[in-house]
Amino acid sequence: MKVKHFRGLVNREFYTRNRFFVNRKVKDRLFRFIFEQDREALLQLYNTLSGTDYQDASQLKIVTIQNIVYMSMKNDLAFVIAGVLNLYEHQSSFNPNMPVRFFIYLGQEFQMMIGMQKADIYGRKLIKLPTPRCVVFYNGDTDEPEERILRLSDAYEQPEETPQVELTVRMININFGHNRELMEKCRKLWEYAYFVDQINQRLKAGVGMKLAVNQAVDHCIDRDILGDILRQNKMEVVGMLLTEFNERKYKKFLKKISREEGYADGHEEGREEGLRAGREEGLRAGREEGLRAGREEGEALFARLVSCLIADNRADDIKLAADDEDARRRFYQEYGLTD
Secondary structure, eight states: OOOOHHHHHIIIIIITTOTTSOOTTOOOOHHHHHHHHOHHHHHHHHHHHHTOOOOOGGGOEEOOOTTOOBTTBOOOEEEEETTEEEEEEEESSOOTTHHHHHHHHHHHHHHHHHHHHTOOTTSSSOOOOOEEEEEEEEOOSSOOOSEEEEEGGGGOSSOOSSOSSOOEEEEEEOSTTSOHHHHHHOHHHHHHHHHHHHHHHHHHTTOOHHHHHHHHHHHHHHTTSSHHHHHHSHHHHHHHHHHHHHHHHHHHHHHHHHHHHHHHHHHHHHHHHHHHHTSHHHHHHHHHHHHHHHHHHHHHHHHHHHHHHHHTTOHHHHHHHHHOHHHHHHHHHHTTOOO
16 A cells, blocks of 8 residues: 555645755855855864864865765865865754765775875885864754764674774754854854854744745845855855755655655555454554554655755656656666665
8 A cells, every 4th residue: 555645745745835945056055165165264163173273274175076976975075184184064964874974985085085196005005194084063953962973883783892993973063052162263153053043043933935044144244244155145155045945844854755655555564464464463563563664665765766866966857756656666776776
């Protein structure tokens, strides 16, 4: 049994009301845009986090790999200074898999650097590499501590006291009002947090998304908060934010409808298994198992498909996959997914 109504629901409830979901020309994010544009601010942020006092922003070398997509993931910002490779990522929702993602990013960065050096990884000479530091800047809706450490080893099926392979990620809460000392030392980060908070306050008050973004932009320009960025790049910034907020909203919506489909499939499987067993206990166990498996598989499979289509800039095919089950199965086959 399949939930038949959810595909039309996607079309009516999301695409009709949220026309800004995917703007193919807008791929950047405001956090990255700000700190790539303002190298002085990026150096100030690095000094604050590292306890250093470098003064020459020209020492920063941006090494973010453009258009790297692995499992639909992109790194926000990477730069090298004084022998340290800094990988910065902005997140609007908590993701415990960030150490795995950084592990993948780091491999890509090192591969690029070794290639540029034309070094021989099979040779006898040790290849020197910059020391990696991974940081997540979090400003999502759920309550998180001021700072926490995420570890790659947390994902290991067999925990070890001293893992042979480890990677740690420093996650910093940059929601407005958090980490005040950090914000005081890095003005641009404070301005970014304030700006995002202005948008969120308006959204919570019931203001429409487009109006909320434009009001927050004008509010901050009037107070010279991110003034240099917003005055010169107002339309581009608005485009970034409308894309980012709708993408976040769509992911939440996707989880909801996928959960509904998984629930229906799991419920049916559990019912049939329970009937075959002929016992109430079997029925209950089957329902629970089917519910859990169906929900997870339905959500994960469709989410992976949407991620692939987003990565390939196929926004129209997302709608087609949601509306048409046959098309959806074709897309699964095209991307090597299974239903």
